Amino acid sequence: MARVVVDVMLKPEILDPAGQAVVNALPRLGVSDVASVRIGKRIEIEFAGDSEPDVERAKEIADKLLANPVIEDFTVRVEE
């Protein structure tokens, strides 16, 4: 079944302290050349029935609930 994947990321100007904490932990793995890590969410949506995935409705769901446009951007794509 085809699913719609929504990726939600904090807007670039919003501080991501969790991502920074990951950057700060990387030297413990011997990795010292990472400048930035930002953490987002991946949300997979499957519509009921056999119909084609409805990208427009997925966008509406993302805009109203999955992402908060004040602090987050999102992208919607169909994954086969």
Add this chain to the structure above:
Amino acid sequence: MTARVGVVTFPGSLDDGDAMRAIRLAGAEAVPLWHAEAKLHQVDAVVLPGGFSYGDYLRCGAIARFAPVMGLIVSAARDGMPVLGICNGFQILCEAHLLPGALVRNEHLHFRNRDQLLRVDSPDTAWTNAYTDGQEILLPVKNGEGRYVADPRTLDELSASGRIVARYLRGNPNGSLRDIAAIRNEAGTVVGIMPHPEHAVEELTGPSTDGLGFFTSLLKYLTGVPS
């Protein structure tokens, strides 16, 4: 007639009991409201309490905003009904677009639980008229996602229009922009605050009784409103 003040219980609310107690101490009738029931039971005002509604899933307050009772609260608030959102309630008010901006993870990633000094900068709301301009009050703050953010234009507008209700003093517990602890809507009927006035209403259990003013303010406000 005694004012009726509703307190919503969502799955995961923690401070609904304290909010009801604070309302009773101020001299009003506390009316429990259930998240899944689209009924306001003729309340004159509503408190959205602290806690972790719906487990904070997705984002704090994101799912609570769509609770059946919230639709009624949002439209009543737009018609002038006073609403106070405390902590998780503040997050819900932002998610419901009754207040601008959003509350995100504390800058230092730690949950902060301490007694916090605030300065009241907008004593002309339905919830803060018992305070004087610039009054310093001590309230418990306890949050993991209490950092207020908004774009610079919104912050400037809040500042210029006197809509920053309270600011953190002597240390910002969460990295909140411009030390914002509480904001209001234009009418001054809807207020969101991160620290907890309902935990500072009795000498025995609170660091002060400075929080009681939020609830006595409401009663004073309601007596001046023609019903």
